[in-house]
Amino acid sequence: MESKFYEEDKLLVFKITDEIDDCSVQKIRRRADYEMERYMPKRVVFDFDSVTFMDSAGIGMIIGRYKFANIIGAKLEVSKLTQSVKKIFEMSGILKLIPVAHDIEQDARVF
Amino acid sequence: MKDIFENEMKLEFISKSSNEAFARVTVAAFVAQLDPTIEELADIKTAVSEAVTNCIIHGYENKQGIVKIVGHLKENEVILEISDNGKGIENVDIAKEPLYTTKPNLERSGMGFTIMESFMDTLDVESIVGLGTKITMSKRIKPKIENEENEFQMITKD
Numbered sequence: 156m157e158s159k160f161y162e163e164d165k166l167l168v169f170k171i172t173d174e175i176d177d178c179s180v181q182k183i184r185r186r187a188d189y190e191m192e193r194y195m196p197k198r199v200v201f202d203f204d205s206v207t208f209m210d211s212a213g214i215g216m217i218i219g220r221y222k223f224a225n226i227i228g229a230k231l232e233v234s235k236l237t238q239s240v241k242k243i244f245e246m247s248g249i250l251k252l253i254p255v256a257h258d259i260e261q262d263a264r265v266f
Numbered sequence: 267m268k269d270i271f272e273n274e275m276k277l278e279f280i281s282k283s284s285n286e287a288f289a290r291v292t293v294a295a296f297v298a299q300l301d302p303t304i305e306e307l308a309d310i311k312t313a314v315s316e317a318v319t320n321c322i323i324h325g326y327e328n329k330q331g332i333v334k335i336v337g338h339l340k341e342n343e344v345i346l347e348i349s350d351n352g353k354g355i356e357n358v359d360i361a362k363e364p365l366y367t368t369k370p371n372l373e374r375s376g377m378g379f380t381i382m383e384s385f386m387d388t389l390d391v392e393s394i395v396g397l398g399t400k401i402t403m404s405k406r407i408k409p410k411i412e413n414e415e416n417e418f419q420m421i422t423k424d
Contacts, residue, residue: 177319178283184373208290208308210315211381215373239308246384247377 156183160194167196167229174208180216187220196229200256204235213240214247221253232256270341273299277335281322281350289335290314296337297344300407309385310344310405316378317348317401323369325352325399342407349400355393362391 157170169187173179191199201217203209217233224231234256236244244250275296279285290311297310314335321333331352338345355361362383367376383389386403393399 174287176283176286176315177323178286180373208287208311208315210312210319211375211377212319214375214377218375219373238305239312243312243377243381246381247375 156186158186158190160190160196165195165197166200167191167194167198168200168202170202170205172205175206175213175216176208176210177212180212184216184219188223191220191223191227191229195227199224199229199231201231201233202235203233203237203240206237206240209240209243211243211247213243214249217244217253218249221249271339272341273339275337277337278332281326281329281331281333283319283322285333286315286318286322289318289333293335293337293346297339297407300339300342300344301410302407306405306407310346313382313385313403313405314346314348316381317346317403320378320401321348321350321352321399323372323374324355325350327353342409343404344407345402345404347400347402349398351398354395354397355391355399356395358391358393 156172158168159170160167167190169190171183173183175183199220201220217231221231232254233244236255273296277289277292279288293314294307294311297307302310318333318335321331322328325331331350334347334349336347360366362379363376364380365376367374370376379389379391382401382403386405388402388404390402391399392401
């Protein structure tokens with residue numbers, strides 16, 4: 156996972172580069188929570204562009220980060236969902252709760 | 267006369283979550299013989315990942331045990347049996363309900379069985395408390411034989 160914090164926008168972007176399963180979410184969770192606490196962003200975006208695989212562990216991971224973001228007063232969004240990631244998120248219904256960001260490239264020159 | 271295509275494989279590994287990726291990639295390599303689309307293969311990988319995660323987290327509750335996968339290919343159908351000798355499921359019907367989880371504190375979504383059911387064509391769960399759980403799921407891969415023949419002709423003409 157790569158991450159970048161945009162000080163001016165108080166925007167924290169996580170670009171997930173691993174396959175997302177029960178094994179890898181433990182690392183993602185630890186690092187995301189640590190960085191959210193450290194930077195105290197107003198907006199957190201998870202970028203799924205490089206995710207080649209995701210199972211239901213990804214749903215639990217995103218809901219968990221959504222709750223954590225709420226605690227620190229940040230808004231959480233997901234972006235660049237691949238076909239298979241979208242299929243799983245839609246099945247779980249979490250896209251009704253968590254918005255899909257379309258404009259992070261405009262907001263900040265991401266990676 | 268055309269023979270019916272059949273193949274079988276068995277896979278056993280210890281219940282470590284780092285083996286989840288190994289299991290789904292191995293099954294995908296086996297299923298590749300039926301020439302599935304990328305989407306069909308992704309569905310099977312996801313279903314295998316859910317089943318194996320269940321064995322490790324719920325069946326063995328992260329203690330050491332053996333997860334078994336038996337895969338059959340028959341004509342254009344994949345049949346997968348994934349089993350553990352873990353603690354078993356008390357009520358399978360409740361366990362299969364969407365969003366039901368016994369481990370919400372671990373950020374489990376309770377979507378495992380729902381995903382297996384919708385990504386595969388059939389799902390059958392047999393479980394005995396104290397002895398273990400075996401799930402059997404199958405999926406039909408749409409044949410693409412005509413395209414293959416065309417490709418072959420094109421190559422030979424060149």
